[in-house]
Amino acid sequence: MKNIQQIEYIESQKELLTNHSALLESTRGQVKLYMHKLISMHSWDIDKDIRINILHQIDGILIPHVMNLLFNIQQVVNHSFQIQHFKTDTFKDADRIYHAYIKFNKNGLIYNLSAIVERYLRIIAKELDSTIDISKGIFDIRKKIFEIVCISKTGNEWNALNLLTAIRNTIHNNGIYVNPSLTKLDDSFSYRNSIYSFVNNTPHNYATYENLNDIINDILSLVKIINNNQVIVTKESFIDDCIYL
Template sequence: MNEHSKVLEYVDEFKFLSGSYFSYLQDIKDRYKLDELDARLTTFAKCCNVFSNTFLSLQHFEYNLKRDSWYMEFNNIRIKEGDKLHYAKEYFMFTKLSCQLIYFSSIESGLRNILRALDPKACNKGNAEFESVYLALLIRLNLREYKPVLDLLRCTRNTIHNNGVYFNPNKEGEEILFKGNTYNFKNGEPIKYVTFDFLIGCFTEVGHMLYKMCKKGRLSSVPFILDPYKDYSVDDIKDIH
């Protein structure tokens, strides 16, 4: 089924994801009495904002960009059918790439902050390549089963720099087994499976990982982890999750 025909399903799934991450955040905050500046909370909060902005963008795609009247009302132009379809297609791709990239950035910065709190000297003080950072964290917290989903997000994120084509100067390719499926990344070849269904599956798995991670004794005993990138209140997401 074409992704464009499933937009309203994706809207519901992103609303559900936002609600799930918000529930994780609220439970961790209440359980361990964490300050809202804590990186464990802001990582969840940033992801909630990604999900909310994504479903709002998908609603715009579905309810506005397909209507001739919207172009006339807000742009004062009579849109040609071919142009309307083109703009809608490009906006849909923009929404998906933005969701993927901003989500990954939120997770990456959060996991780097957490590793620095657990082991300040590890992985060049948390500044090494991200693969080594999350592997070190998963080993320390005994959560190695989540390495495949982080590998997938890392590899698919890297293809954004090359218009969907995988390049890795240090490896000929990578093969990742996740949820019974094998994902192959070969140098110089495009990947075509990064759909919203694929992303939602990855985001769901990472949410489970973050929640388990925050409840691990070694991490939950840390009283405070500063998020130096925080520029909004965790409370700001209450009305949009």
């Protein structure tokens, strides 16, 4: 039997998860809206063309994550799943599983989003300038794209990718920030009117759903800017041959 404090805690967690789910669903709606706009305006392959497929991929990682949040609300945060399947006999044990489930799913969202965006940027770079070596580090490739398309390297699109990269890299070290640069141990930058400081060998608390949602919105903004570039928009077909052989 749960006490009053435990019941209140569970209800507060449910409210948080519900808000996170609604936030991501709203952003997914914007992704879908833009996708349908492109389909109505162009004769591009609605499944394979990279200008639309990038949106399918973003939608494809948001759907299962929202599903996991809803399952969490229904079965995990209240500990019913843990009690039934893992026979947990203390509130602490059941709650530990709940938090592990959140962390596992959020890490998956961060990893998958990073992988999707990195592949997308490499293909875009190759199309914008065939002399670019897309096997190089993604930072240099991203920098080149922003220069060619004339996107500010101080704006939300640039710093959204900075924040996503920094957060993703800390997953490799169990949440601890370790700067790969030998000359610059700490990193700090502004994003959406906030300063994000990553201190070497120190954990951070920036992987919030609010931040991740903002990052996805700014990636969507980046895709729109790139799709409006004359080289990209005028291509009759634009398919990633490494995926669709």
